[in-house]
Amino acid sequence: MGCLTAYLLARQGLKVTLLEADAVGSHASGFAFGELGALEGAGIPDPLLDFTLWCFRRHPALAEELQEQCGVDYRFKYCDRLLLAFDDASARAFKEHLTWQRRVKDCTVQWLEPEAVLKVEPRANPRCVGASYLQHSAALEPYQYTLAAIQCAERAGVKTVLRRVTGLLRRGDRCLGVTYQGGQVEAETVVLTTGPWASEASGWCGFNIPVSPLKGQILRLKLEGPSLTHSLHYGGSYMALKPDGLLWAGTTEEQVGFNEEPTRAGRDKIMRDVLTMAPSLAEAQLVQHTACLRPLSADGLPIVGRVPGWRNLYLGTGAGRKGILWSTGMSQGLADLIVHGKSEVPGLAHLNPARFQRE
Ligand SMILES: Cc1cc2nc3c(=O)[nH]c(=O)nc-3n(C[C@H](O)[C@H](O)[C@H](O)COP(=O)(O)OP(=O)(O)OC[C@H]3O[C@@H](n4cnc5c(N)ncnc54)[C@H](O)[C@@H]3O)c2cc1C
Numbered sequence: 098m099g100c101l102t103a104y105l106l107a108r109q110g111l112k113v114t115l116l117e118a119d120a121v122g123s124h125a126s127g128f129a130f131g132e133l134g135a136l137e138g139a140g141i142p143d144p145l146l147d148f149t150l151w152c153f154r155r156h157p158a159l160a161e162e163l164q165e166q167c168g169v170d171y172r173f174k175y176c177d178r179l180l181l182a183f184d185d186a187s188a189r190a191f192k193e194h195l196t197w198q199r200r201v202k203d204c205t206v207q208w209l210e211p212e213a214v215l216k217v218e219p220r221a222n223p224r225c226v227g228a229s230y231l232q233h234s235a236a237l238e239p240y241q242y243t244l245a246a247i248q249c250a251e252r253a254g255v256k257t258v259l260r261r262v263t264g265l266l267r268r269g270d271r272c273l274g275v276t277y278q279g280g281q282v283e284a285e286t287v288v289l290t291t292g293p294w295a296s297e298a299s300g301w302c303g304f305n306i307p308v309s310p311l312k313g314q315i316l317r318l319k320l321e322g323p324s325l326t327h328s329l330h331y332g333g334s335y336m337a338l339k340p341d342g343l344l345w346a347g348t349t350e351e352q353v354g355f356n357e358e359p360t361r362a363g364r365d366k367i368m369r370d371v372l373t374m375a376p377s378l379a380e381a382q383l384v385q386h387t388a389c390l391r392p393l394s395a396d397g398l399p400i401v402g403r404v405p406g407w408r409n410l411y412l413g414t415g416a417g418r419k420g421i422l423w424s425t426g427m428s429q430g431l432a433d434l435i436v437h438g439k440s441e442v443p444g445l446a447h448l449n450p451a452r453f454q455r456e
Pocket residue numbers: 098099116117118119120121122123124125126127128129130131132133134260261262263290291292293294311312313314315347348388389390391392413414415416417418419420421422423
């Protein structure tokens with residue numbers, strides 16, 4: 098979020114400094130799964146379908162733009178996904194969603210009976226009762242995406258400073274910059290994009306930023322012989338063949354504070370889901386196991402906009418499980434609000450931090 102927002106602001110001629118506590122891409126944005134699932138998940142279809150589709154449709158052109166500028170190909174590609182159902186209740190729920198999903202332009206969605214599922218994906222579990230088949234979905238490689246964003250940002254003049262922000266400089270309702278241990282950066286506008294750590298800034302700005310870390314783990318598996326041809330999904334878990342030749346499989350949702358350690362329990366849970374989706378993957382070999390933290394907001398929707406009570410302090414966080422997909426609209430929205438005071442990105446009103454103040 099920080100890298101792309103910095104890039105978009107610098108492209109409009111602003112002088113931008115990006116402060117990063119660790120290394121760019123060393124948390125969720127570097128270790129996410131990387132699918133751009135625009136037709137399911139938190140806030141979809143209501144109230145975020147328009148916003149989500151805008152974000153989704155922005156990705157291919159952005160991938161081209163960033164590659165042209167810095168040479169990083171983060172493998173944006175269209176792909177098809179199967180959402181497997183193993184009981185009648187899930188099948189009914191998927192079919193209900195198909196009624197509005199079918200109306201979305203450029204997306205082809207259909208219900209497949211088990212025999213058709215196996216034709217499309219021979220490794221799928223034959224005991225499924227069917228699947229939603231979502232064509233024209235997309236995926237990218239998150240670490241390379243983050244790398245492309247920071248490289249393009251730096252080319253556009255952004256200065257990266259590897260320091261942890263410790264507070265805000267303030268006069269009345271104006272933010273004058275940020276402090277870090279041993280220094281400060283003065284600025285006309287400040288944007289907080291500290292992901293799951295966003296609530297640390299609540300005390301600095303006198304506004305409760307309702308974001309908490311939601312840990313997720315991913316396994317990277319090596320499989321001999323024919324691999325998956327589609328990404329498979331089931332009950333919040335997923336797996337797909339990635340450009341590194343490995344099958345990536347996830348995930349978990351754990352509220353365990355800021356702990357980013359992979360665990361045996363996480364591994365076992367993911368492997369159970371993998372075998373439910375595709376029993377023949379019992380032979381796959383575990384190559385790498387990662388864990389990172391999603392920034393989860395109190396209502397599950399992203400938080401984008403000016404912080405209540407401040408004239409020039411902005412927030413961009415809380416994207417939960419969709420921060421790679423939503424990054425395009427969140428960053429564009431922030432850049433527009435800062436430069437023009439308004440944005441054409443649809444649905445931004447739903448993301449305004451002030452919604453929490455009202456409550
Ligand atoms: C297992 C898993 C799988 C996922 N898969 C997908 C997916 O398939 N598709 C999708 O769309 N989304 C996915 N996500 C969600 C997505 O990864 C996140 O929503 C997104 O990366 C959040 O980006 P961010 O920039 O807000 O936070 P982060 O990537 O966490 O970046 C925040 C940055 O702020 C820095 N920071 C924190 N505090 C300070 C400070 N005080 N000073 C300076 N710097 C600071 C941190 O070091 C960090 O680099 C997944 C997440 C997980 C955990």
